[in-house]
Amino acid sequence: QVQLVQSGAEVKKAGASVKVSCKASGFTFDRYGINWVRLAPGQGLQWMGWISPKSGDTQYPQRLQGRVTVTADTSTGTAYLDLRSLTSDDTAVYYCARVPVSPRGRLNYFYGMDVWGQGTTVTVTS
Amino acid sequence: SSELTQPPSVSVSPGQTASITCSGDQLGDKYVFWYQVKSGQSPVLVAYRGLGRPSGIPERFSSSKSGNTATLTITGTQAVDEADYYCQAWDTTTLFGGGTKLTV
Numbered sequence: 001q002v003q004l005v006q007s008g009a010e011v012k013k014a015g016a017s018v019k020v021s022c023k024a025s026g027f028t029f030d031r032y033g034i035n036w037v038r039l040a041p042g043q044g045l046q047w048m049g050w051i052s053p054k055s056g057d058t059q060y061p062q063r064l065q066g067r068v069t070v071t072a073d074t075s076t077g078t079a080y081l082d083l084r085s086l087t088s089d090d091t092a093v094y095y096c097a098r099v100p101v102s103p104r105g106r107l108n109y110f111y112g113m114d115v116w117g118q119g120t121t122v123t124v125t126s
Numbered sequence: 127s128s129e130l131t132q133p134p135s136v137s138v139s140p141g142q143t144a145s146i147t148c149s150g151d152q153l154g155d156k157y158v159f160w161y162q163v164k165s166g167q168s169p170v171l172v173a174y175r176g177l178g179r180p181s182g183i184p185e186r187f188s189s190s191k192s193g194n195t196a197t198l199t200i201t202g203t204q205a206v207d208e209a210d211y212y213c214q215a216w217d218t219t220t221l222f223g224g225g226t227k228l229t230v
Contacts, residue, residue: 035220037169044225045161045169045212061219095168109216112159114180116168 002026004034004096004117011123017084020120022096024077027115030054030105032098034079035113036070040092048094051079055105086124093119130213130223137229144200146226148213151194156215158196160189163225164209172211173198205230 007021022034036048049060053072060068069082079096097113130150138144148158160173173179173189186201200207208230213223 037222039163044210045163045214045222047220047222050220059219097169107216109157112157112171112174112214113161113169114171116170119168 002115004098004115006094006096006117006120009121009123011125012086014087014124014126016086016124017082018086018090018122020081020083020094020096020122022079022081022117024079024098027098029072029077030074031100033101033105033107034070034072035097035099036079036081036094037097037113038092038094039119040089043092046092048081048083050099050107052101052105052107053079054101057105059107083122086122088124088126091122091124093121095119130215130221132211132213132223132226134224135227135229138200138203140205140230141202144203144207144228144230146198146211146213146228147195148197148223149195150215150221150223153194153196153215154191156217158189158191159214160187160198161212161214162207162209163212169212200228203228203230 005023030053033052035050049070051058051070072079096117098115100108100111161169162172163169172187188199210225212225215221
């Protein structure tokens with residue numbers, strides 16, 4: 001069964017860091033890139049970053065540069081999102097989602113995010 | 127990078143056709159994808175490449191594109207289709223539209 005299973009809910013103090021995991025099963029991990037997307041209360045979907053486990057390439061939105069790191073462990077088929085210096089604005093549900101990559105591990109613009117994790121709720125308290 | 131603009135809300139009667147647009151600079155050069163998000167559930171890819179839909183998605187969902195505007199069309203809209211819908215395109219960063227709340 002093709003699925004992405006994420007780690008459980010987190011409650012963090014403002015200024016702390018959070019690390020969310022996303023474990024893949026049922027498909028070949030390094031044939032896909034893993035995106036991280038969040039949905040905050042009353043907000044729309046926001047892209048947080050992307051990694052190609054095959055090539056190690058990463059990409060982040062400008063607004064999060066220096067505060068977010070996405071990593072992947074190909075030995076366990078798990079991707080991670082690390083978000084630092086948390087504020088109340090980071091309270092959201094965080095999702096991982098896969099997208100096919102080229103044989104060299106490059107993002108394949110022909111495809112969308114076809115499998116999503118179940119979501120991880122991150123709550124930031126003051 | 128450019129932004130993607132969607133109407134905040136669309137309302138349709140059951141059985142009618144719902145159209146949700148997504149516009150952006152140079153969108154004509156990009157593949158556009160559509161996601162359905164229901165309350166408390168993970169997003170679901172419902173249409174892609176501006177022309178088709180993934181397997182398992184009902185035939186009433188279709189997508190198209192003209193110039194820099196992409197459109198998600200739901201023909202014979204059902205109450206179960208009530209959700210938020212987002213367009214997405216790949217650019218130097220990954221772009222999402224602001225989302226459209228579909229009320230049936």
